[in-house]
Amino acid sequence: MIEKKIFIKTFGCQMNEYDSNRIYDSVSKLGFIKTNNQSNADCYVLNTCHIRDKAKEKVYHEIGRVKKLYRDKKKPIMVIAGCVAQAENEEMVKREPYIDIVLGPQSYHKVNDLLKKHVVNQKQEETEFDTISKFGYFDQIKNNNSKISTFLTIQEGCDKFCHFCVVPYTRGPEYSRPFTKIITEAEQLIENGAKEITLLGQNVNAYSYLENGKEYRLSSLINYLNQYSELERLRYTTSHPRDMTEDLIDCYSSSKKLMPFVHLPIQSGSNKILELMNRKHTVDDYLNVYERLKKISKDIEFSSDFIIGYPGENQKDFEETFNLIKKIKFINSFSFIFSPRPGTVASKLEMIDKNIAKERLQLIQGKLFDNQIQINKLMENQIIDVLVENKIEKQNKYFGRNNYITPVIFDGSDNQIGKIIKVKIKTSNQNTLFGSATKNMKAA
Ligand code: SAM
Ligand code: SF4
Ligand code: F3S
Secondary structure, eight states: OOOEEEEEEEEESSHHHHHHHHHHHHHGGGGGGEEEOOOOOOOEEEEEOSTTHHHHHHHHHHHHHHHHHTTSSSOOEEEHHHHHHHHHHHHHHOOOTOOOEEEEEEEGGGGHHHHHTTTHHHTEEEOOOOOHHHHHHTTTTOOOOOOOOOEEEEEOOSSOOTTTTOOOHOOOOOOEHHHHHHHHHHHHHHHHOOOOEEOOTTTTGEEEEETTTEEEEEEHHHHHHHHHOOOOOEEEEOOGGOOHHHHHHHHHHHHHBBBBBOOOBBBBSOOOHHHHOOOOOOOHHHHHHHHHHHHOOOOEEEEEEESSSSSOOOHHHHHHHHHHHHOOSSSSSEEEEEEOOTTGGGGGGGOOOOOHHHHHHHHHHHHHHHHHHHHHHHHTTEOOOEEEEEEEEGGGEEEETTOOOOOOEEHHHHTTTEEEEEEEEEOOOOOOOEEEEEEEOOOO
């Protein structure tokens, strides 16, 4: 086997990050070794995202950059993977001959064959929705990721068709992986040193797998994974308010490993807009989940996603979103101006005035960021649990996250990596907490 270098650049959500690692697990069987040097690779993979803005243009811009980097060198095999690849398919190769392989998210199991065929210099495009074969293939390849905090995809695709969203078109219909395959992969990750696993899916809490008349749900996975003593923390993302079922809510009482942090996108605080978005839930449905979880523990905190300036949003709708943010002090959140996506229902609707949308976004973000600053300020002088992930060599400091996924940078030591330790927080800003490990290293 000849050793070749592969550089993988990943955009978009955690599922793309997971996919990039699995693509690497596959191509390493062909002798590819990962490189961090983007200008010295035999194969260059762009794993793309199509969720907002000028996603397609960004990809062509990136390819232009790669072309410059390799002007005086041998051209790398250029692979475009991910959701833009799925949405654009063979059009990409026609528009940009520098691309060799276009690979949609359901076709990653074909990556090795496509790379082998590339030697005979064919342009190739694979954008079939073939999720079952994909996971069937990857189930036979060990997950070699050895991160302390790691991702594990359990579900892919979406059947909800929110009117603004491109995911059902790029990731295809909802598919849940077999329960036992997920457990086997989790065991591999734990064996590799994982202390925190985040279960992933575009609609992770819609996970449902039937076997011998029994239904396995996200709660079944959480309850099962609880028994692994080496595993310290469990998370899941991204969930839909409609799928926050009783069994999942119960996990917050029964599981010590499930972190008290729920990323639950609401998109808007106006029922009118939620209906126009085809979200299939109301603000009250959301508040109901919020209250049920808060009843279990007031320490459970929320984060969310907001779309501002959706077609039809008036001042009243906007104020309802603003008031919701005042009511629920989200610990952090993502907020974006509505971006029309090709092929979606909302792309045909009349946009609201751009400047009004920008103003509203600023107001919303001002409030969200204020909340974050205040919440982080409250942490100052407190001693909190941090799972230590790595050393930041340049700063001679250590990096980890608290229960609420907030980054913590602190003075510590190498032997704390991979452990949950106590850190005394001294200062903070909007996104990060800063402090020092306390003498008593062990978590309560
Ligand atoms: N499945 C998740 C849910 O239902 O909330 C969301 C997954 S999507 C990958 C992540 C976020 O991107 C969404 O929650 C939404 O806020 C944002 N998003 C999706 N389409 C968008 C669009 N056309 N314009 C702006 N933001 C968008
Ligand atoms: Fe997109 Fe809606 Fe599906 Fe989430 S639930 S992935 S926002 S269509
Ligand atoms: Fe982007 Fe596809 Fe994820 S569009 S957000 S990479 S599912």
